[in-house]
Amino acid sequence: MKITIVYKDLSLQSVNTVSFGNKTQRVSLSIVNEAYPKTPESEFLFSQFGTMHLVSPLLPSHIETVGFSLVKPVRELIQKMYRSCGKQAPHITHTGEETRVPKRKRAQLRKEFSIIPFSGGKDGLYHYVKEKEAKRVPHLVHVRNMNLAASSSETEWSLKLAQFLKEHLDIAHLKNGTPKNGFDTMRSRDVFLVALMVPYAITYSAQNIVIEGFADEGEHECFSGQEKHMIAFNKLLNDLGFPVRVRWYNISEWQVFKYLIEAYPKHLAHTSSCFAYPPLKNRMQRKDCWPKYPHFPFFKSQCGACFKCYMANLARIVFDGRFSCPEHEVTRYIEAADKWVKKKIRTKGHYFADRSLLHLLEVAKEKMKPT
């Protein structure tokens, strides 16, 4: 399969249709809001790492770019991504002018400023409070449509949480015309997300970009979810003349919950980490989940019974000394979580055998055992 890509104004489009599953379509990726910093640097980064993100769910055997080219280190990174998926490295060609890294005075970035990709969930909150504790100044940036399934509610909750924190929230509005290929789109996600943050780092003179850590990295982890690839990508950015420091805290998801429950319980209640898309969430709240546990203190953002909701609520049951709910309801909730996880692992596979979720389940079951 060959894909031919044209770049213009923070927008990448395929000229030809590409096939995925039993469909064919043109694919595209664009930043559509005026507020996104538009500079030679941001255009360069978008064309390079946007191309990587555009091809990542499809992995075509031939990538042709028109009017721009992929610079050597980016070509090598893309080839590495293919090989990590067990695919042969693609043939990469271009027509028209060769792209060069924009030359400018090296940006003076300050180590006390940080950029935090923010989607209204617990991780962005955790990074925010940790940066504050370390006396750094965090700037919050939300990428709309990074996660297609939950994008509208993510934006809503990012705004609400930023308002609660009394912080300004920058929004990069992404329009993603790539087929939803489930976890395949995660292959390049973290690399692309960081690349979208770099223009904000330059705008705010921030040296740090704080992303999720890799403590829960499993053997099936996707390409950009692996720590070694993020380390290499950080070096690549530096070599290209973007002296940012991509940083992360390597602690497990359950430890993030424990920390926030103990130190910032009110903040946590303002987060959203639910995987259900809005109509489903609505049905779960009205009918399929909440009414089964009439006294259970669900957060407003929760459906109550998805991967993320189970994780958050099990953590609250385990770590929150002020958690108030009749014991029989808590026990039933834990049983439901246990059944759900076992079924998912059986039917959907390894992704659901998440270390943090399994750990929380065990501790919660232990806690509720009759003594």
Ligand SMILES: [Zn+2]
């Ligand atoms: Zn949920």
